[in-house]
Amino acid sequence: MRPLPSPALLVLLVLLAISARLQAQVSAADRPNIVWIMSEDNSKHYLRLFDPAGAATPQIEKLAQSGVVFDRAFSNAPVCSVARTTLITSCYGPRIGTQFHRRSKLAAMPEGLQMFPAYLRAAGYYTTNNSKKDYNAIEGAEVWDASSGKASWRNRPSDETPFFHVQTFGMSHESSLHFGAAKMQSEATQHDPDAVQLAPYFPDTPTFRYTHARYLDRMQTIDTSVGQLIAKLEADGVLEDTFVFYFGDHGGVLPRSKGYVYESGLHVPLVVRIPKNFKSLSAFAAGSRTAGFVEFVDFGPTVLSLAGVEVPEGVDGKPFLGKSITAAEVNARDETLGYADRFDEKYDFVRSLRVGPFKYIRNYEAFQPDGLQNNYRYRMLAYQDWRTRYHAGELNDMQSQFFRSKPVEALYDIENDPHETRNLAADPQHRETLLRLRGRLQQRMKAMPDLSLFPESELVQQAMDNPVAFGQQQQPRISRLLDTVDACLLPAPQAVDTLRTALDSTDPLQRMWALVACSSMGTDAAALAEIAKRLHTDDPHRLTRVRAAQFLAILGRLDPAPTIYRELASTNSEVEALEILNVAVFCRDALPSPQTIDADRLRFSFKVSPKSEVQRRVEYLQR
Template sequence: MFRILLWSVLAISAFACAKPEEQKPPNIVIIISDDHTRQAISAYGSTIAKTPNIDRIAQEGVLFTNAYVTNSICGPSRAVLLTGKYSHKNGFKRNSDSKFESDQDQFVKHLQAAGYQTAWIGKYHLGEDPQGFDHYEILPGQGFYYNPDFIVKGEGKVNREGYVSDLVEDAAENWLDNRDMDKPFAVVIGHKATHRTWLPDFQDLDRFEEVNYPLPDNFYDDYAGRQAAMEQDMTIDKTMIMAYDLKMYPDDSKDNNIVRMTPEQRAIFDAHYKPIHEELNALDLKGKELVEWKYQRYMRDYLATAESMDRNIGRTLDYLEAHGLDENTIVIYLSDQGFYMGEHGWFDKRFMYEESFSTPMMMRYPGVVEPGTKSDALVMNLDIAPTLLEAAQVKVPEDMQGASMLPVLTGKDKEGRKVLYYHYYEVGEHSVSPHFGIRMGQYKIIRFYNQVEGWELFDLEKDPKEMKNVYGEEAYAKVQEEMKVKLLETIKKYEDPDAEKIFHQKLESPVIEKK
């Protein structure tokens, strides 16, 4: 009896003194789409789209209702994601003439050093020499929707038959199947969808043909008081191209999206679009009727293109669950920026106006984030790199300009950032003038330069659709001065010398004070 009692005491003591098992570092899956917007995601209350699989991430984690980007354009946004630094710091300001120096510091390199196995699969759009990844299979440049090429690490360029969203997911699952199972992993899955020219998967071509989408109430915006908006070239009316964008091709089309199809694929494609083209010719539409016809075609193709992506995001989530990975894997979904779905009569992005400046972002983090959480905190794509390093218990480099979102995720910080800083640099593309600015509280101030020189100020509480520029109005004189002071302070904080120089320049044609 004594011996039994002694062994019991020793066993209890040993259990009490044993160290608790260290929590394994979380796996990381980042899913980044292209030009997908909150207005087309049902988790954000969209009335024009249903995205059940993207919604799953929000339902099982947190939906960020105030997520934004630093520079609303494809490549620069991805550079910010990887570096945690603004465009003027990471060197990739513009798609048109910037080169991403992949040998610079990136969060994935720190994860690698900490024992993570890393990969980028799909659209990369930062050149063809990714660093910080044990494996990559990337689309050259923009890539193609049908039968795309991939650049595979160690193999070079390979061509694959099929639809791009399916092929990207296939490659991601193949890498997950063959990775080193003893290491935590971090994989970025880069979808081409929903980038222009919105080419749906064949099974989705007819999906929304019977749907008529309501025009946004500012579709026929006259841009009064907003010179930069007036001078842009990104309207559905004047900019959207019948053949290139809406697939109203002549029979001898040489479009690379089309000629790369197999005969069988082309037959399915033509069976869908040719009757639409014939009907258009018969209708002989003009004026607003033609503009609104183009809008409907745009919406149907865009949302059908999103359908396949959402389906494949569901495959990613199902894979994690089927392989017992869901309980210790962070999953983030975001787009490289927002996009216009006819607001102001536009498609595309670039502007610091809300539809483009904002981005969908949601995050599943089991054990940290309560399922079904909504956060109104101000966060940016800039913040993802430090967040993931902190979650992996890896030291965040001091020169990263983003801020970890973990205090927001754990409820310690309800507001997030106090100020959002933005700087867009592209010159000439869609005639959108370069500009920088901040959003703080209910106000947003923007300084346009280069093509258009001028200031804009918006009261988002009274004017959420940004139709009225109140810069120069006497009633907003105090707000205007406070916002300019805060803008200069923020420019200095993020060490943006070009913006600081422009900020101090006097306008050649100063804004006339409104009384």
């Protein structure tokens, strides 16, 4: 039998235990908690705190009284999975292969890099997510201690453990506006539909007014939930140790917002409550506002900075709060990048760059209208109402633009034209600004490099196991491809000469992008039609053949249907089939002389899943 410890030794052991506990408490007190509260699908325009026409949100406004309002906060992408992947990786989607919504294949994380909560866990934080993820990259097992509808900071191993908690509220999701016509008659809104302020590009109809009023109601529901979560933090005695971020997970959600790089799709509300016990980590006083630009790639590094965790190399963002961050430096930030690629079954390729008050948008497939069919989007009565009135000839030019071809490039003065309706790209007074922003975007896309210069079908086959390494290897080629598709920005005679050379390239993607540029130019590139006729039958690259047929259809010189039937039947790639079907829907719906696409003649060499994007396109073409 072992001898009992002496009274002196017992006292020493107790003192050591108390000392260790006190040291743990001091260590915890040195590290704040961080909570993210996200509301789905809402731009800043629906909150009175950011826009006079928005809803009153007293709980979020109360957060602002104890924190800082970021008047220029931006998602980098206007749709859930791409935006959320940008948040969790702190990397631009087109650089790491996560730019498509819904992903066809998960992208591997960049070598040596983890999703940022993993670094918090390694530093002793308890990390929880409740509960939406929607990532386009492989997550890894180290990211969350808990991720479910029951995940909470309250489940951490001890009160001394610092925590990072993410809470998503879905009451403002796009689906909240998927109601039938009967509901407009039977369910009144709290906000008066006659009093809402519609965007000038919308038709002023009862459907749009009711939809807008209903969404303002949803924002007040969000506000109530924010207040309830704050009350829990306060009840637990941790509110003054916790940075609370409230923000939208991207813009939305009335038509021409979610899925589009306009301010309505990218400009999000952001409020950060600064806890009294850690106010030294904020360069901003309680109740202040800043116009400095912050974007989603910055959010992860900011959390790491607040936690005292080193920001890893290889991310694209930089902190806007933390010990070494000054207000002057944040206030001086004035640039944000936006990207929109595939949204469900609808393909597009758009990049935006806002610098100060000016916004530059490059539409790489300008011939394709914003309003091209997306089945989920058109569940909303407002979308249906808008399109019906367009086809009935009831809209003015501004309201009709959504269903017409886009400008190849656009320049907007956001301060004087917040709804982005007056394109200044051809204005001689703004020529210098146009060239500066155009050049800056080209520089950034080449430096990434931007993987969307490769079709998604080829990325899935070649790149997704290591997209960053693939991009670095292909950087010179991507630069050439960008120069090729940007040839349509040149004066027409020079553009035709440049594209003629590109159409003779040994690189199939250079030929393909030259044809896309021709399609954007339309009749200005008609001199290249004979080359396109040869390529649409003889080119060895399937998507180049399809793009040649599309260009000829735009010129009115070819029925594209036989090419579409042939190429769909011969591909064994479901992703490539979806790319071809996008051309089919464009040719049926958006050409000046719409083409007949017989859904009964569509054949596939693979079994089409009933829930796939390909099936969505087939169902639409069958209507």
